[in-house]
Amino acid sequence: MTAILTRRSEQVLREPAPGDAEFTYLLQGASTAPDHGRLRPWRWVLLRGEDRDTLGTCLAAEAAAQADDIPGETLREKCRRAPLVAALVFTPCPEHKVPEWEQLAATSCMVHALMLLLHARNYGSIWRTGRLSSSPAARRLLGLADPERLLGSLDIGTPEATALHSRRPLGDVAHHVTRFSAIRSRVADPV
Numbered sequence: 001m002t003a004i005l006t007r008r009s010e011q012v013l014r015e016p017a018p019g020d021a022e023f024t025y026l027l028q029g030a031s032t033a034p035d036h037g038r039l040r041p042w043r044w045v046l047l048r049g050e051d052r053d054t055l056g057t058c059l060a061a062e063a064a065a066q067a068d069d070i071p072g073e074t075l076r077e078k079c080r081r082a083p084l085v086a087a088l089v090f091t092p093c094p095e096h097k098v099p100e101w102e103q104l105a106a107t108s109c110m111v112h113a114l115m116l117l118l119h120a121r122n123y124g125s126i127w128r129t130g131r132l133s134s135s136p137a138a139r140r141l142l143g144l145a146d147p148e149r150l151l152g153s154l155d156i157g158t159p160e161a162t163a164l165h166s167r168r169p170l171g172d173v174a175h176h177v178t179r180f181s182a183i184r185s186r187v188a189d190p191v
């Protein structure tokens with residue numbers, strides 16, 4: 001509960017970020033998240049240092065070609081917001097008896113587990129979608145094949161010292177829960 005309640009999506013992230021070996025270790029843990037068929041329908045592409053600028057330049061060139069009014073430097077800056085930009089690629093198994101929506105759900109479970117594991121080691125992260133998740137140019141740059149889909153990135157690093165968050169208060173979720181007997185009493189003859 002402490003890990004769940006003190007985690008935040010961190011906007012400001014600095015060095016250090018986990019190295020490749022530590023990222024892979026944490027991913028081994030996160031990959032135990034519920035996954036119907038154990039398909040692991042995802043992969044990560046890690047970008048650090050100048051690789052992030054290559055991605056930013058790619059997004060900026062695409063925006064300019066589309067006469068988009070977002071300044072290129074803004075897009076390049078966005079790719080430098082964290083020391084580790086982990087691009088998340090959804091790799092669904094087509095025609096599998098486990099439908100694609102379940103594979104996407106399993107991928108989301110894995111991401112949340114990874115965010116919690118990062119947080120438990122005092123790293124911070126934020127899942128960002130934005131332009132990256134719909135960019136054909138980024139797809140090509142990162143080597144996606146059909147039917148792979150870019151789900152944005154998990155930006156990872158260390159939050160500022162001021163980002164030591166208190167536990168969130170537990171929210172009221174009672175209205176998201178219904179007892180079946182309450183529905184049954186309202187429905188005269190369901191069959």
Ligand SMILES: Cc1cc2nc3c(=O)[nH]c(=O)nc-3n(C[C@H](O)[C@H](O)[C@H](O)COP(=O)(O)O)c2cc1C
Nearest residue numbers: 007008009010011108126127128129130131151152
């Ligand atoms: C699928 C997904 C996509 C997201 N995309 C963005 C994004 O593009 N930009 C952003 O600032 N945050 C993004 N977020 C983070 C949410 O905005 C964030 O989780 C929300 O503000 C709640 O913050 P918290 O995680 O600290 O509770 C995304 C989260 C998810 C799950």
